[in-house]
Amino acid sequence: MSPESQEFLATFVSESYYYWASVFMILIHVGFLAYEGGASRAKNVLATMVKNLLTLSVVGLTFFFFGWWVYNAFPLFPLTGGIVGPWTDSASEGIVGEVLGLVQASYPWSPAMGPNIADNLTGVFWFAFALFSMTTASILSGAVIERIKVGAYAILAVVLGSFTWVVAAAWGWHPYGWFLTNFGYHDFGCSAVLHGVSGFFALGVLINLGPRIGKFDSDGKPNPIMPHNLPLTMVGLMLIFVGFYAFLAACVIFVPGQTGEITIYGTPMTLASVGVNTTLALCSGIVGSYIASKADPFFTISGGLAGIISVGAGLDLYSPPMIILIAFIGAYTMPFVGKAVEKAGIDDAVGAFAVHGYCGLLGAMTVGVMASGYPQGEGIPLTGFVGQLVGTFVCTIILGFIPGYGVSFVLKKLGMLRVSREEEIAGLDIADFGLEGYPEYPILPEQNGHTPEPAIAVSKASPQM
Amino acid sequence: MPSPFSTLEDFNAAIDGPTEGAIYTFAHTPAINGIALIVSVGLFIWFIVATYSTTHELPSVDKSLNRLSSFIVMGLLSLVAADQLQNTHQTRRSAQQQATPSTVLAQSKRAAPLALLGMAGIGLPNLRRTKSQRRKRSYRHFGSPRR
Numbered sequence: 001m002s003p004e005s006q007e008f009l010a011t012f013v014s015e016s017y018y019y020w021a022s023v024f025m026i027l028i029h030v031g032f033l034a035y036e037g038g039a040s041r042a043k044n045v046l047a048t049m050v051k052n053l054l055t056l057s058v059v060g061l062t063f064f065f066f067g068w069w070v071y072n073a074f075p076l077f078p079l080t081g082g083i084v085g086p087w088t089d090s091a092s093e094g095i096v097g098e099v100l101g102l103v104q105a106s107y108p109w110s111p112a113m114g115p116n117i118a119d120n121l122t123g124v125f126w127f128a129f130a131l132f133s134m135t136t137a138s139i140l141s142g143a144v145i146e147r148i149k150v151g152a153y154a155i156l157a158v159v160l161g162s163f164t165w166v167v168a169a170a171w172g173w174h175p176y177g178w179f180l181t182n183f184g185y186h187d188f189g190c191s192a193v194l195h196g197v198s199g200f201f202a203l204g205v206l207i208n209l210g211p212r213i214g215k216f217d218s219d220g221k222p223n224p225i226m227p228h229n230l231p232l233t234m235v236g237l238m239l240i241f242v243g244f245y246a247f248l249a250a251c252v253i254f255v256p257g258q259t260g261e262i263t264i265y266g267t268p269m270t271l272a273s274v275g276v277n278t279t280l281a282l283c284s285g286i287v288g289s290y291i292a293s294k295a296d297p298f299f300t301i302s303g304g305l306a307g308i309i310s311v312g313a314g315l316d317l318y319s320p321p322m323i324i325l326i327a328f329i330g331a332y333t334m335p336f337v338g339k340a341v342e343k344a345g346i347d348d349a350v351g352a353f354a355v356h357g358y359c360g361l362l363g364a365m366t367v368g369v370m371a372s373g374y375p376q377g378e379g380i381p382l383t384g385f386v387g388q389l390v391g392t393f394v395c396t397i398i399l400g401f402i403p404g405y406g407v408s409f410v411l412k413k414l415g416m417l418r419v420s421r422e423e424e425i426a427g428l429d430i431a432d433f434g435l436e437g438y439p440e441y442p443i444l445p446e447q448n449g450h451t452p453e454p455a456i457a458v459s460k461a462s463p464q465m
Numbered sequence: 466m467p468s469p470f471s472t473l474e475d476f477n478a479a480i481d482g483p484t485e486g487a488i489y490t491f492a493h494t495p496a497i498n499g500i501a502l503i504v505s506v507g508l509f510i511w512f513i514v515a516t517y518s519t520t521h522e523l524p525s526v527d528k529s530l531n532r533l534s535s536f537i538v539m540g541l542l543s544l545v546a547a548d549q550l551q552n553t554h555q556t557r558r559s560a561q562q563q564a565t566p567s568t569v570l571a572q573s574k575r576a577a578p579l580a581l582l583g584m585a586g587i588g589l590p591n592l593r594r595t596k597s598q599r600r601k602r603s604y605r606h607f608g609s610p611r612r
Contacts, residue, residue: 267473267476268476268477268479268488269488273489284505284508287508287509287512288508290512290515290516290519291511291512291515291519294519295516295519314490317468317488317489317490318489318490319489319490319491319492319498319501320489321498321499321501321502321504321505322489322490322491322498322501324501324505324508325501325504325505325508328505328508370467370490371467371468371490372466372467372468373466373467373468373470373471374468374470374476375468375470375471375472375473375475375476376473377473378473382468383468
């Protein structure tokens with residue numbers, strides 16, 4: 001084989017690897033669609049699923065318009081440099097020069113983004129990152145089902161999926177990010193960078209959005225609003241698990257010229273360890289939440305995800321027995337956090353904060369204790385508690401909770417956040433589409449969180465074609 | 466320190482180092498991972514035990530069994546009564562026709578398994594109920610007003 005062929009083969013392996021990993025990541029969205037659709041009541045199933053579907057569009061397009069540039073432009077800002085963009089001197093050298101090369105390839109008008117035989121990898125990395133972004137926004141979508149306006153959700157999804165999480169990734173999941181270079185932050189599977197940001201963002205939104213009608217009594221006592229299709233919810237989460245294997249595999253860096261697999265931080269790792277550790281975390285997480293929730297099916301299957309997120313930050317470093325313990329602790333405590341959130345009067349329909357926010361925070365902080373002392377480069381601090389604390393705080397509070405609360409507060413003041421009481425009681429399927437998800441089956445509105453009030457008269461018009 | 470390496474060079478050259486390629490936490494102190502493994506096995510055993518103690522109790526099952534038992538008992542009693550009536554009638558007729566007494570004895574024995582089934586119907590739901598359930602039920606009867 002000629003050297004040119006060998007070089008092309010290495011490029012093709014890398015290109016194919018990220019391409020297929022990204023394709024499998026779409027299963028996360030299939031899973032979210034089923035999970036959230038099943039978790040909603042029958043009168044909201046179509047609206048919930050369509051909202052989830054729209055996540056792909058609004059985040060996919062905005063990530064192309066500016067999200068990919070944000071990821072490449074923000075790593076140095078504000079501690080080690082400015083935001084890199086068209087205004088940056090094209091003759092810059094050193095780190096700024098290297099970052100500028102990536103930035104110039106990430107503009108939506110960049111030749112690297114189109115069919116270009118001189119660059120097989122920029123587009124496939126964009127593809128993988130776009131799927132990461134959609135995943136982040138989908139975490140929010142589950143928490144706010146059955147009462148948010150579609151437009152408000154779209155705005156929040158753009159802010160979260162194409163900006164705040166991308167800034168978190170630029171700072172904490174980038175070879176030049178200042179979390180790494182200044183504090184030795186390590187978050188292989190994006191525990192805080194993705195899950196922590198989205199979980200806390202969702203919490204901020206939920207405070208302004210308020211609970212669903214019928215969720216709480218007049219004295220604040222929570223009432224259960226059961227999923228209309230728990231089996232569909234469980235199948236959805238199984239699909240999310242499959243997608244997460246691909247997600248974590250896409251966190252491995254392998255590009256032509258390398259002699260081994262590395263993390264985004266440049267440290268050695270193996271894809272095999274992703275397979276072993278993710279599987280153990282999944283198994284241990286399910287066991288932990290099964291015990292803690294006393295076999296509640298919803299919490300039990302969410303425990304698998306809680307386990308994976310709890311170990312995600314150090315998935316490349318932990319020994320398998322440590323994975324079992326950490327995943328168990330994360331998933332065991334998760335249901336209690338979910339119930340505490342409910343007790344506080346917050347209606348998190350799918351437990352997004354408990355699973356993603358809490359476990360993301362726990363996962364990132366655990367690296368500071370259970371995987372401390374790992375070197376990540378010359379002049380870069382070793383992994384440790386302080387570095388993890390700084391990164392986790394910025395992700396969860398500065399880039400998660402505050403933007404979520406702030407943007408939803410503005411939308412609320414403008415009357416753009418929540419559907420009307422009448423629409424909510426009638427069900428969003430009728431109110432939005434004039435259709436029912438299950439037109440051939442009777443629905444029992446007297447049960448499951450329904451308040452006996454007159455519903456608005458909405459004509460059942462045929463859908464616009 | 467959980468990390469077996471202090472420099473990036475050691476980390477990258479782990480395959481030639483004392484851990485022989487292992488880069489995971491506590492690879493240089495295997496005893497800790499051994500303890501973690503034992504704890505993991507303990508958690509698994511806890512899970513297996515928990516599966517037996519986290520079953521959801523359905524009081525409605527108990528009630529339905531009582532109703533079913535009552536139904537069976539009433540049905541059996543009516544059958545036994547009908548059988549007895551028929552036997553008495555036959556005995557009188559056979560006595561009148563000078564029949565042997567052994568026939569009457571055999572016919573009354575035929576009803577015994579049915580009566581036993583009825584008794585089991587009364588007793589079985591109580592056997593399935595735990596002590597605490599029995600106590601709770603008796604307290605409920607004692608303390609709560611009639612609905």
